[in-house]
Amino acid sequence: MAIPTANLERERLLKLAEEYRQKGYEVFFHPNLEDLPDFLKTYRPDMIVRRGEENVVIQVKSRSSLNSSSNQYLSNLAQAVERHPGWRFELVMTNPEDTTYSLKAEGSLQEHEIESQLQVAKQLITQHPKLALLSSWSLVEATLRLLAQKEELSLERFDPRYLINQLVSEGVISKSEYQLLMNLLPLRNSIAHGFKTTELTQNSVYELIELTEQLLRTLHTGDEAD
Numbered sequence: 001m002a003i004p005t006a007n008l009e010r011e012r013l014l015k016l017a018e019e020y021r022q023k024g025y026e027v028f029f030h031p032n033l034e035d036l037p038d039f040l041k042t043y044r045p046d047m048i049v050r051r052g053e054e055n056v057v058i059q060v061k062s063r064s065s066l067n068s069s070s071n072q073y074l075s076n077l078a079q080a081v082e083r084h085p086g087w088r089f090e091l092v093m094t095n096p097e098d099t100t101y102s103l104k105a106e107g108s109l110q111e112h113e114i115e116s117q118l119q120v121a122k123q124l125i126t127q128h129p130k131l132a133l134l135s136s137w138s139l140v141e142a143t144l145r146l147l148a149q150k151e152e153l154s155l156e157r158f159d160p161r162y163l164i165n166q167l168v169s170e171g172v173i174s175k176s177e178y179q180l181l182m183n184l185l186p187l188r189n190s191i192a193h194g195f196k197t198t199e200l201t202q203n204s205v206y207e208l209i210e211l212t213e214q215l216l217r218t219l220h221t222g223d224e225a226d
Contacts (some may be wrong), residue, residue: 011045012094013060019165025049025056039084043077055087062094071194078195079138090186091193092161109142111216118209125205130191132205137188140181140212147172160185173215180211 016029026034028048037046040057047058059074074091081089117139124132126218137160144163148155151172155163164185171212184204190197 008062009046009060012066012092013058016058016060016092017047017049020049020056022191023051025051029138039080040077043073043080045077053086056090057081057087058090058092060092060094074193075195078190082196082198088186089190089195091189091191091195093193109139110147111219114139114142114146114212114216118212121205121209129200129202129205132181133184133188133200133208134191136205136208136212137184140215143212143215143219144173147215150219177211177215180207185207 013029017029021027028050030044030046030047033041036043036045045057046060049056049058049115053071057077059077061074078089078091117135118119121132121135121139124135141158141160141163144160144167147156147167148163151170153166153170153172155166162183164173164178164181167173168175173181184207187197187199187204191200
């Protein structure tokens, strides 16, 4: 039986809240009006998390719950948040049927395809940095799946946040690699879902491509000794 969309969104939000608490954030789950800064008084974000000078406004949505009205609301909320230093907006999509893949699925990109498409992504950076980032992100995800397959990891799902967290916890990727990916994930989400962003730089895309190339090289680590 299908799980109602609202339940899926709430479950994802609860998991996010626990993840942020474990990282030392103060979590405001469905914050009250008094917990909101003045520029957010007209909104009702799902969650706000705070740590030091960092403030994150989080909204969890399923694709099936998106429509023209909700898209406009999310766009206005994202723009309101982006205008304030120290604040960022994170839209988290939850849709298990879209994010569950088999490691051995024929449709998943293989190493030679990733390498070839990385060259195309490089050509996009100067004139089309957003497209370059989206393309590069899809390639790094494909690479991470190859790494998980090589290490024979048992994974429940393949949404990027879960995948990245599992790989760093297993020591497959380093903490610095983890941090770069997690820093770019909200940016990738904003662009992928049609939100404006002023944070994207060409250097960010170059860093993501370089990381992907580095991770591809690790696929062969130890092969010489076999």
